[in-house]
Amino acid sequence: MQRDITSGAAITFDGVGKSYPKTGGGSVTALEGISFEVPAGSITGIIGRSGAGKSTLLRMVNGLEQPTAGTITVAGRDVGRARGAALREIRREVGMIFQHFNLLSSRTVEDNVALPMEIAGIPAAKIRPRVRDLIARVGLEQLAGRYPAELSGGQKQRVGIARALATDPKVLLSDEATSALDPETTRTVLRLLADINRDLGLTILLITHEMAVVRDIASHVAVIEGGRIVEQGLTYDVFTAPQHPTTRSFLAGVTGVTLPRFIADRLQTDRPAGPAREVIRITFLGDNATDPLLARMSATLGLDVNILAGAIEEIGPRPFGNLLVSIDAARAAEARAYLESHQQRTEVLGYVL
Structure with a gap:
């Protein structure tokens, strides 16, 4: 957003x-x-x-x-x-919302939200309209008279948020x-x-x-x-x-994509003699993250690309993708140069026979 x-x-x-x-x-x-x-x-x-x-x-x-x-x-x-x-x-x-809600069990939803304003000495005539607005903002209008014990965890946290906003x-x-x-x-x-x-x-x-x-x-x-x-x-x-x-x-658990076990177990740090495939991590950024760039590269360069794992997600409003591929090691440098010329990042993870 x-x-x-x-x-x-x-x-x-x-x-x-x-x-x-x-x-x-x-x-x-x-x-x-x-x-x-x-x-x-x-x-x-x-x-x-x-x-x-x-x-x-x-x-x-x-x-x-x-x-x-x-x-x-x-x-x-x-x-x-x-x-x-x-x-x-x-x-x-400076308002604050807490992990464990910190609501007063003896007070209703509206009374919990009103508490900071009462402490601040705001007149009661001004407190109630403000409480109603805040409870509506967090979507709890139907629960204003309930006590914390009657609420779910998510509802309690919404009360905590409304209370944190009480003093504007x-x-x-x-x-x-x-x-x-x-x-x-x-x-x-x-x-x-x-x-x-x-x-x-x-x-x-x-x-x-x-x-x-x-x-x-x-x-x-x-x-x-x-x-x-x-x-x-x-x-x-x-x-x-x-x-x-x-x-x-x-x-690692959010944006990372891991190699399948059968590839990871065979991965070598140094390029072996003879035919081998280079394993590459491609990071797709920005608008190009959803473009068919790999297909274009394969068609343009005539390369056989083996996709091992991948994911595309959003960070805020912007797409971000990780793709693990293997390419003939003899032409991998050419492939990486093509991708980097299109503003994508590449990282050599190793080699497999």
């Missing part, structure tokens, strides 16, 4: 570090040297394994954690230095918001977040350990490992040309 991303950063991390004291002395470092920007109006994903530091990073955006080094600014205001009324003002502009924030934080949901419910919640981003111009910063979530919704991504950002950029660029081993590992 295309989104208009305004210039400037909604959130800026500048040399951010976070350490915790250890019992008996010393400290343990959770984050170190974190520097990147979350563009205003974007959906930016932070992905990392458990313990990589992503939750700590997210909690510093609304002041639930304080950095021990560097600065975090939200709309130009230093969160780490804010105290009292200044911090409360920032928090009203400029930034929405998502803490593993879909990891407790089944795949179909996850897709529904992601579509809702994308709609909110588009309709309200809201900047969304989400953390997850699921690359598929980033692929489906995020315009930008940062990969965190061991408390450091190891790769960042536009989601399409990072997904189609990952540079760091951690990123490639995460992507």
